Amino acid sequence: DQQVKQNSPSLSVQEGRISILNCDYTNSMFDYFLWYKKYPAEGPTFLISISSIKDKNEDGRFTVFLNKSAKHLSLHIVPSQPGDSAVYFCAASEGTSYDKVIFGPGTSLSVIP
Amino acid sequence: GAVVSQHPSWVICKSGTSVKIECRSLDFQATTMFWYRQFPKQSLMLMATSNEGSKATYEQGVEKDKFLINHASLTLSTLTVTSAHPEDSSFYICSATTGTSGNEQFFGPGTRLTVL
Numbered sequence: 001d002q003q004v005k006q007n008s009p010s011l012s013v014q015e016g017r018i019s020i021l022n023c024d025y026t027n028s029m030f031d032y033f034l035w036y037k038k039y040p041a042e043g044p045t046f047l048i049s050i051s052s053i054k055d056k057n058e059d060g061r062f063t064v065f066l067n068k069s070a071k072h073l074s075l076h077i078v079p080s081q082p083g084d085s086a087v088y089f090c091a092a093s094e095g096t097s098y099d100k101v102i103f104g105p106g107t108s109l110s111v112i113p
Numbered sequence: 114g115a116v117v118s119q120h121p122s123w124v125i126c127k128s129g130t131s132v133k134i135e136c137r138s139l140d141f142q143a144t145t146m147f148w149y150r151q152f153p154k155q156s157l158m159l160m161a162t163s164n165e166g167s168k169a170t171y172e173q174g175v176e177k178d179k180f181l182i183n184h185a186s187l188t189l190s191t192l193t194v195t196s197a198h199p200e201d202s203s204f205y206i207c208s209a210t211t212g213t214s215g216n217e218q219f220f221g222p223g224t225r226l227t228v229l
Contacts, residue, residue, distance in 0.1 A: 034217065043117070043206045043220030044157070089156065101218060105156040 003027045004092050004104040012110045019077040021107050023090030026071065030092040034101065035064060035075050038087045047088070048075070080111045115141045117209050119221035126197055127229055134192045134224045136207030142187035143209035147218060148180075151204045163190045197228040 005024045013019045023033075031052035036044035050057040050064045050073065057064050063076045077084055090104040116139040126132050136146055145164050149157040161182050163169040169182035179201075181193040190209075194201055204225050208218035 036220075041204070041223065041225065043119075043208070043223045045220065046217050049217065103157045103159075 002105070003030075004090055004102050006088075006090055006104040006107045008107050009105070010108040010110070012112060013080045015082060015111055015113050016079045019075075019080045019084065019109055019111065021075040021077075021088050021090070021109065023073045023075075023104055024071055025073075025092050027092070027094075027102075028071070029094045030102075032093050033064070033066060033073050034091045034093075035062075036089040036091060036103075037084075038089060038106070044089055077109075080109075082111045082113050085109055085111045115209070115211050115219040117143075117207065117219045117221040119205075119207055119224050121224060122222060123225040123227075125227045125229065128198055129196055131193055131195045132197055132226060134194075134205055134207075134226075136190045136192070136209070136221050138188045138209045138219075141209075141211045143190075143211065144187065146184055146190040146207055146209045148182060148190075148192050149206045149208065151206060151223075157206065160192075194226065197226070199228045202226055202228045 003026050034049040035047040037047050038044040048059050048062050048064050050066050055066050066073045087106045087108045089106045091101045093101045118137045120135045147162055148160045150160050151157050159172050160175045161169040161171045163182050163184040165184045165187050171177045179195055184190040204223050206223040208220040
């Protein structure tokens with residue numbers, strides 16, 4: 001049973017436009033969420049996170065929105081750049097301890113020049 | 114930022130041999146390290162959680178006798194794939210937490226294992 005879902009395996013966006021990556025979760029105990037970016041043959045790199053006490057967190061071109069009632073979060077990238085082309089993993093955990101983080105299956109983003 | 118290295122970055126071995134992968138935190142002490150495996154076009158699958166000085170905690174379905182994990186110091190964890198078979202071919206990634214950054218895990222660059 002997948003606790004973190006990313007229903008779109010891939011997404012193509014024109015350069016300069018907005019990229020919206022979606023993530024849904026089923027475990028209501030999750031209260032800390034992270035997004036990671038991964039290039040082929042490399043380890044994931046942390047992008048942005050959000051605690052359940054917030055509904056929005058922004059860092060430069062990246063904004064994460066959290067809708068707890070819908071158990072849904074999204075990552076917005078504006079404006080999208082070709083270098084943003086990568087696989088994006090949504091991840092979730094319970095609390096801010098160092099327990100394991102559950103990853104979604106990832107969405108492959110292609111930004112077309 | 115916190116840097117995690119892995120060695121080797123890729124390895125090719127014959128079936129039946131053992132392969133050791135090292136994971137090092139270069140500029141911080143990592144009380145907890147994680148080992149993941151990624152199959153093509155699939156998510157990261159957590160294999161085990163490793164705490165310095167204690168036995169690793171393996172996820173369900175992961176054979177602890179096949180995937181030996183040692184976390185001997187606060188900066189080094191090793192994963193040994195014993196008696197490797199072609200189905201063990203995969204991309205193995207480690208991560209570490211600093212203990213001060215919440216849930217943020219810092220990932221190594223990964224090791225591509227190919228078993229012939």
